Amino acid sequence: MPVKWTLKKWLAVEHNIYRPSQLQVVLAQKAGVQLSLQAISSLLNSTPSAIRLQTIQALCNALHCSLSDFCEVVPDDATEERARRVAEEPVQYREQTATLSPTVSHGIEQKLEIEPEVREIIMRILREQGLIPREPPAFTSSASVAERKMIGMLIPSWLWSVTPDLTRGAVECLAQTNYDLVLYSLDWGELESGRREVIDNLLTTQLTVGLLAAFPGQASHHLTHLHNDGFPVVIIDDQNEQATLWVGADNTAGAYMAVRHLIQLGHRRIAHIKGPSAYLVSRERYLGYCQALLEAGIAPDLSLVLDGDFSPQGGKTCAHTLLELPAEKRPTAIFASSDQMAYGVLSAAEAQGLRVPQDIAVVGFDDDPPSIHMRPALTTVAQPYFELGQQGMRLLLSVIEGKGAGESEPISPARMLLHTRLVVRETCGAAYKNKLSLSSDAPAV
Numbered sequence: 001m002p003v004k005w006t007l008k009k010w011l012a013v014e015h016n017i018y019r020p021s022q023l024q025v026v027l028a029q030k031a032g033v034q035l036s037l038q039a040i041s042s043l044l045n046s047t048p049s050a051i052r053l054q055t056i057q058a059l060c061n062a063l064h065c066s067l068s069d070f071c072e073v074v075p076d077d078a079t080e081e082r083a084r085r086v087a088e089e090p091v092q093y094r095e096q097t098a099t100l101s102p103t104v105s106h107g108i109e110q111k112l113e114i115e116p117e118v119r120e121i122i123m124r125i126l127r128e129q130g131l132i133p134r135e136p137p138a139f140t141s142s143a144s145v146a147e148r149k150m151i152g153m154l155i156p157s158w159l160w161s162v163t164p165d166l167t168r169g170a171v172e173c174l175a176q177t178n179y180d181l182v183l184y185s186l187d188w189g190e191l192e193s194g195r196r197e198v199i200d201n202l203l204t205t206q207l208t209v210g211l212l213a214a215f216p217g218q219a220s221h222h223l224t225h226l227h228n229d230g231f232p233v234v235i236i237d238d239q240n241e242q243a244t245l246w247v248g249a250d251n252t253a254g255a256y257m258a259v260r261h262l263i264q265l266g267h268r269r270i271a272h273i274k275g276p277s278a279y280l281v282s283r284e285r286y287l288g289y290c291q292a293l294l295e296a297g298i299a300p301d302l303s304l305v306l307d308g309d310f311s312p313q314g315g316k317t318c319a320h321t322l323l324e325l326p327a328e329k330r331p332t333a334i335f336a337s338s339d340q341m342a343y344g345v346l347s348a349a350e351a352q353g354l355r356v357p358q359d360i361a362v363v364g365f366d367d368d369p370p371s372i373h374m375r376p377a378l379t380t381v382a383q384p385y386f387e388l389g390q391q392g393m394r395l396l397l398s399v400i401e402g403k404g405a406g407e408s409e410p411i412s413p414a415r416m417l418l419h420t421r422l423v424v425r426e427t428c429g430a431a432y433k434n435k436l437s438l439s440s441d442a443p444a445v
Contacts, residue, residue: 004072005047007059011070015063019149019180020044030062037182041150151179151396152208156215158185161369162385166214166236169389177397182208186219210400212392215239234396236388238281245399247392247416251281251365254381254420255288255335258363261379261422262333263296265429267361271304271331273318273341285337285365304331308341315344323352323360333361333428339368339380346374346427357429367423376426384418391416 011017017026020040027033027040035055042048043055056067153170155163167183174181210232213223220240227233227244235246262270272289275282290300306321308314315336322331336342342364346356354360356376364371367382395416424430 002073003047005070006072007070008044009070011044011063014065014069021180026062027058031058033058033062037180041180041182149179150182150208151393151400152182152184152211153393154184154186154211154213154216154219156186156217162383163214165385166389169386169391170212170393171389173390173393173397179209179397210234210396212236212389212396214389214392232396232399234392234399236392238284239279241280242415245395245414245416247388247395247418249383249388249420250417251284251420252288252291254365254383254422255285255337256292257288257420257422258335258365258379258381259289259292260295261424261428261430262335262361262363263292263298265333265361267333268298269301269304269329269331269333270298271306271322271334273306273308273315273334273336273345275308275310275337275341277307282337289335303329308337310338310340312340312344312347315341316348317344319345319348320352323348323354331360333363335363335365337365339364339366339371339378342378342380342427343370343374346378356427361429362427371423372425374427379425379428379430380423382421382423384420387418391418 011023015026017023020037023040023044024035024037027035033054035058043051060066151174153167155166157163167181171181211223211226212234213219214236216223216235216237217239220235220237220242223233223235224243233244235242235244236248237246238248238251259270259272270289270293272286274286277283286305293300303325304322306318308318315338318341319334322334325331334342334345336345342362345362349356349360349362356362362378364378364380365383367380371378371380
C-alpha cells in the first residue's frame with residue numbers, strides 16, 4: 001500500500017524545524033538518540049523504504065506526537081480506483097507511461113511499461129544505492145540553487161589533529177547562510193587508491209550542491225572530473241598541483257621565516273630534513289629554506305639536506321646522520337619540514353647527549369598540538385587550518401552562487417595562499433641567546 005510521508009512539512013508547520021541539524025539536536029536532547037545528518041536528511045527529503053522502530057519511537061518521544069501525524073498509509077481501494085480510471089482511458093495511460101530498460105546480468109534487455117510515479121521511485125532507489133551514474137545537477141537559476149541546501153565536506157580522518165580546526169572554519173562560514181554541512185570521512189587507503197566509486201557514492205543522492213575536499217590525495221583526479229563537468233568543487237591541499245580552485249598555506253614563506261629566524265640568531269650551518277619529494281609541500285618548504293640562506297649570502301650545503309618521510313622515526317634517522325658528522329661539518333641548527341620529524345630530531349639529540357637549544361637548535365613546521373608540550377617546547381611554523389576551512393568554504397559558496405546566477409563555464413584553476421606564522425618557543429634558542437646577552441652585558445664583580 002502507498003505511504004504518504006509528510007515529516008518535513010509537519011516539522012516546519014508544527015515545530016518550526018527546517019534543517020536536519022535542528023532535528024538532530026532535538027533528538028539528542030529530548031530522546032537521547034544520535035542520528036547522522038545524512039540519515040536525518042533522508043528522512044526529511046524522501047519517503048523511507050524501511051525505518052527502525054527505535055527511530056520512530058525517538059521521533060514520537062522528542063516531538064510529543066504519534067506516527068500518524070506525519071505518516072499516512074493510503075488504503076488499497078484508493079489504489080485500485082486509480083488503476084480502474086487509468087484502464088478506462090488507455091490512450092491517456094499509454095501517453096503517461098514511461099519505459100525503463102534494465103540490463104539483465106546475462107546481457108538480456110527487457111522493456112517494461114510502468115507508471116511515471118513508480119518509475120521515479122525505482123530510479124530514486126537506484127540512485128541512492130549507487131547503481132546508476134549520478135548526473136551533475138543543473139544550475140540554471142538562483143531558485144534552483146535555493147532548493148538544494150546541502151554542501152559536502154570531504155576529510156581524510158576524524159582522528160587527524162587538524163580536522164577540528166578545518167571543519168570549525170567551514171561551519172562558521174556557513175553559520176549565516178541557508179546551507180547545511182554534510183561531513184564525509186574517508187580513510188587514507190581509500191583516498192590514496194583514488195577510487196572513483198568512493199566519491200561517487202557520496203554524491204549519488206544528489207543532496208549536495210558543492211564539495212569542499214581537504215587533502216584528498218589521489219582522489220584529486222576524480223574531483224577534477226567533477227569540476228570539469230560543472231559540479232562546484234574546491235580543494236584544500238598542499239600535496240599536489242590541482243586543476244580546480246584550491247586553497248593552501250604559503251609553505252615557501254613559512255619555511256623562509258623559520259630559516260631567517262635561525263640566521264638572525266647567528267646560525268650559519270643550518271640543516272634541513274625534507275619531506276617526500278613527491279609532495280608539493282616538501283618542494284615548497286625546501287625552496288623557502290634555500291631562499292633564506294641565499295639572501296644571507298650562505299650557499300646551501302647539500303650534505304646538510306636529507307630526505308625524510310614526515311614521521312618521527314624518519315626525523316630521528318636523519319638527525320642521527322647529521323649529528324654524527326665531524327664537529328666542523330656538524331650543523332648548529334636543524335629545520336625539519338614537519339613537527340613530527342622535529343620530534344624525532346629532539347629524540348636523537350637526547351640519545352647523543354646533546355642539549356637543545358644549547359648544542360643544537362631545532363625548528364619544525366605545522367604547530368601540531370603536542371609541540372607546545374615538548375620539553376623543551378618546539379619552535380615551529382603554524383598553519384592556518386581554521387582559516388583554510390573558512391576561506392575554502394567562502395570560495396565554494398561563491399562558485400555555487402555564481403552557477404546559480406547562470407554561469408555555466410567551469411572557473412579557471414586558481415590557488416589562494418594563506419599566511420603562515422612563526423611560533424617562537426624554546427628549541428630555537430632565542431630565549432637562551434637573550435640570557436647570554438644579558439649576562440655578558442652585566443658588569444664584572
